[in-house]
Amino acid sequence: MAVVLITGGARSGKSQRAEARARSFPGRPVYIATAEALDAEMAERIARHRARRGDDWIERETPLDLVAALDATDGSGARLVDCLTLWLSNLLHAERDWSGEAALLAAALRRQRSPVILVTNEVGLGIVPDNALARSFRDAAGLLNQVIAEVADEVEFVVAGLPMKVK
Template sequence: MAVILITGGARSGKSTRAEARARSFPGQPVYIATAEALDGEMEQRIARHRARRGTDWIEREVPLDLVPALLATDGGGARLVDCLTLWLSNLMHATRDWERDVRELAGALPRLSSPVVLVTNEVGLGIVPDNALARSFRDAAGIMNQILAGVADEVEFVVAGLPMKLK
């Protein structure tokens, strides 16, 4: 079993790298999508991701209940969760206790038998946001990434399509 966390900035190549890592394991890969198509632009993004991946993936749309989805798909091919940052945003928007959910995920990952590749955004490298909500989200994402990096077997940082192994 392996837990691989892949982080980086927007359009850094994280998803493409994560797809390659998930495909490198035996079995049919499972794509766990946390995004919701709430507008036309997001529908187009999702369609581009699907077209790039091809049809060899089992797909699950899971905006909130990530741990049950990982448990339900355990025992087969690698699971790719894309992306944790959207999942966090969904949790915060639903006024869920995001720290509890993140800690539940961190506790579940080592107990799974099939590999998991997690995609997240590094949002703390830019300027300090100008409003409390954005600062709260940036801080939550940083905390989430630290917690999950702590339980991951491998951590990669992707810049300009190039992965750098951190752990």
């Protein structure tokens, strides 16, 4: 079993890297999507991701209950969670305890038998946001990434489509 965290900035190539990693394991990969098509732009993004991946993936849409989705799909092929940042946003919007959910996710990752590849955005490399909500989200994302990186067997940082091994 392997837990791999892949992080990077927007449009850095992290999702494509994660897809390649998931396909490198035996079995049919499972794509666990945390995004919801709440507007036309997001629907188009989701459609582009699906088209790029092709039909060889099992898909699960899971905007909130990520631990349940991981547990339900364990024992098959590798699972790709794309992405933790959207999952965090969903949790915050639903007014759920994101730090408690992060701890539950970390515990779930420790007990998985099949590989899990998680995609997340690195949002802390830019300027300090000018509003409290954006600063709160940036801080939560950084802390969530630290929690998951701690339990991950491998961590990669993707820049300009090129992965760099961090752990």
